[in-house]
Amino acid sequence: MTQTITIRDEELGGGAVNEFSLDCLSEHITVRELIRSRVxxxxxxxxxxxxxxxxxxxxxxxxxxxxxxxxxxxxxxxIDWKKQFEQALEGFERNQILILVDDRQAESLEEEIEVGPQTVVTFLRLTLLVGG
Incomplete structure (x- = not known):
């Protein structure tokens, strides 16, 4: 069953800068898969x-x-999505991007997220990333 989650982009000290919906094909998704789908x-x-x-x-x-x-x-x-994806993964691993799932911080790319209709995922950019 497809689940729709809310994606929110924020910058440190700047609040929300973008918000949109993203469809997930499963009720469980890893942080890596979430980043890939989004990018x-x-x-x-x-x-x-x-x-x-x-x-x-x-x-x-x-x-x-x-x-x-x-x-x-x-x-x-x-734009090359693969280059963008690699930059996003690197940003997550270097703590340049924090991912909050319903206000709880994701710790690793392999962490599994339970997705529901009320799920809100916030991508908090701490520094600017340049990719593809």
Missing amino acids: FQEVKDHNAKQNQTEFNGLVQPTDSERTLNGFQMKKRRQ
């Missing part, structure tokens, strides 16, 4: 849009500048 979906959505140079995602693409609501790329291009 894959946001890059897929961006790449499907023609002529868009703005990207609102977890990891800053290379050759882009920080804006109020995301990142502005210098020219329109496809």
Whole structure:
């Protein structure tokens, strides 16, 4: 059964900067799978849009500048979700990204999360990450 969870992006001292829903195919997902699903979906959505140079995602693409609501790329291009995913994993492992599941901090990439209709996952960015 598909579960829908709320994903919220926050920055230290800045509050929520983005919120959206993400569908999970299972009631249990690891932190690694959650990051993968999130990054894959946001890059897929961006790449499907023609002529868009703005990207609102977890990891800053290379050759882009920080804006109020995301990142502005210098020219329109496809983003590589795998590079973004690797940067996000690295950020989590270096404590540059904290993941809170219903206000409880996830400790490892292999930690399993129980997903329900009221689940809220907060990605708290402590520093800026640059990826694909």
